[in-house]
Amino acid sequence: MSLPEYLLRLGDNALILSQRLAEWCGHGPVLEEDIALTNVALDLLGQARLWLGYAGELTGRDEDQLAFLRDAGEFRNVLLVEQPNRDFAHTMARQFFFDVWHGLLLEKLSASKDERIGGIAAKALKEVAYHKHRATDWILRLGDGTGESHARMQQAADDLWMYTGELFEMDALEGEMHQAGVGCDLAALHEPWLNEVSRIFREATLEVPKQSWMQRGGKRGIHSEHLGYILAEMQFLQRAYPGAKW
Amino acid sequence: MVKVRPEAAQLWSWLEEVADPEIPAISVVDLGIVRDIRWNDDELVVTVTPTYSGCPATEVIARDIREALLARGVEKVRLETKLSPPWTTDWISERGRRRLQESGIAPPASGLIQIENVACPRCGSHAVEMISRFGSTPCKSIYKCRACLEPFDVFKRH
Ligand SMILES: [Zn+2]
Numbered sequence: 001m002s003l004p005e006y007l008l009r010l011g012d013n014a015l016i017l018s019q020r021l022a023e024w025c026g027h028g029p030v031l032e033e034d035i036a037l038t039n040v041a042l043d044l045l046g047q048a049r050l051w052l053g054y055a056g057e058l059t060g061r062d063e064d065q066l067a068f069l070r071d072a073g074e075f076r077n078v079l080l081v082e083q084p085n086r087d088f089a090h091t092m093a094r095q096f097f098f099d100v101w102h103g104l105l106l107e108k109l110s111a112s113k114d115e116r117i118g119g120i121a122a123k124a125l126k127e128v129a130y131h132k133h134r135a136t137d138w139i140l141r142l143g144d145g146t147g148e149s150h151a152r153m154q155q156a157a158d159d160l161w162m163y164t165g166e167l168f169e170m171d172a173l174e175g176e177m178h179q180a181g182v183g184c185d186l187a188a189l190h191e192p193w194l195n196e197v198s199r200i201f202r203e204a205t206l207e208v209p210k211q212s213w214m215q216r217g218g219k220r221g222i223h224s225e226h227l228g229y230i231l232a233e234m235q236f237l238q239r240a241y242p243g244a245k246w
Numbered sequence: 247m248v249k250v251r252p253e254a255a256q257l258w259s260w261l262e263e264v265a266d267p268e269i270p271a272i273s274v275v276d277l278g279i280v281r282d283i284r285w286n287d288d289e290l291v292v293t294v295t296p297t298y299s300g301c302p303a304t305e306v307i308a309r310d311i312r313e314a315l316l317a318r319g320v321e322k323v324r325l326e327t328k329l330s331p332p333w334t335t336d337w338i339s340e341r342g343r344r345r346l347q348e349s350g351i352a353p354p355a356s357g358l359i360q361i362e363n364v365a366c367p368r369c370g371s372h373a374v375e376m377i378s379r380f381g382s383t384p385c386k387s388i389y390k391c392r393a394c395l396e397p398f399d400v401f402k403r404h
Contacts, residue, residue, distance in 0.1 A: 032378035039380040046300025119330030126404055134379050
């Protein structure tokens with residue numbers, strides 16, 4: 001069955017990015033940002049639970065088993081979301097690239113022939129609108145800010161650019177889901193995504209990176225070394241104390 | 247023993263006493279998250295929709311609703327979650343909006359995040375600025391009033 005695999009892609013993107021953002025908890029540059037980062041993390045965690053909960057019903061493994069008991073090779077998130085937080089510019093560039101894409105994707109999925117997917121997407125879309133607004137604010141503020149903030153934001157965009165190609169990659173599974181009216185044509189999202197990113201970058205006095213070589217693999221379970229460290233922290237408790245509950 | 251099935255109006259009035267755990271000034275009914283109540287044989291089915299996907303209050307709300315109904319003699323209660331159509335702040339009742347205002351939280355504005363629609367809940371001034379889109383709970387933003395200088399929460403339009 002390919003639907004559970006498709007749901008893992010959706011759920012794992014939200015779960016891993018949520019975990020990354022949660023690392024900022026207690027470390028935000030100011031209190032408001034600390035709160036905002038963890039609010040976004042919380043929205044994404046809620047979305048991950050909805051996707052993984054659905055996947056779990058189809059596979060017999062519940063959302064907790066899927067989150068805490070799979071190893072790195074079984075995760076289906078894109079490489080972008082597992083990239084380290086590094087500085088605030090990297091965190092916000094990663095968020096901005098993801099949010100613009102996420103919004104476009106969820107808009108398409110809210111019309112999915114699978115009603116459950118449509119319902120989750122419509123719900124998540126409203127939350128992502130806020131995420132995107134905030135990420136956009138930061139791209140503008142840091143890009144069109146001081147010499148240092150500009151340089152750091154440009155560097156972050158350049159560093160992360162090679163992970164954006166995977167967002168639009170159509171493979172057999174995406175094609176099958178698109179054909180069935182369940183998923184969508186990711187390749188068709190590239191143009192509106194690039195237009196939006198370019199528009200905001202222009203306003204932020206940033207250069208859209210020119211690099212064309214793209215790193216891929218996350219959607220098939222081939223991850224960077226970073227994912228293992230994320231899982232070590234996220235899964236520790238369930239691995240050390242199997243079945244532990246709040 | 248005769249099984250008593252309270253009338254719908256009675257059930258709704260009981261639910262109106264269940265407060266939102268994060269914003270106790272407003273009830274779960276006024277918040278617009280109780281979508282339906284119906285009897286399935288001798289079991290009362292309450293359909294609830296979450297405000298935000300990750301709202302940590304969701305599970306507390308389900309428990310509070312169940313306990314409130316059991317405490318008033320309903321014997322079997324089942325909670326159902328319904329995502330679609332997604333919750334919107336347009337479902338907050340007039341009374342709910344008034345209670346938010348009275349407790350110092352500006353009710354949701356019309357139009358997505360339009361600062362000109364926000365008024366200070368203390369002095370009513372529209373001279374306000376947003377400090378952060380995200381506040382102490384998923385449903386609130388933080389603003390500051392330039393007239394009375396007080397910071398305040400705004401219920402996000404959603
Ligand atoms: Zn004021």
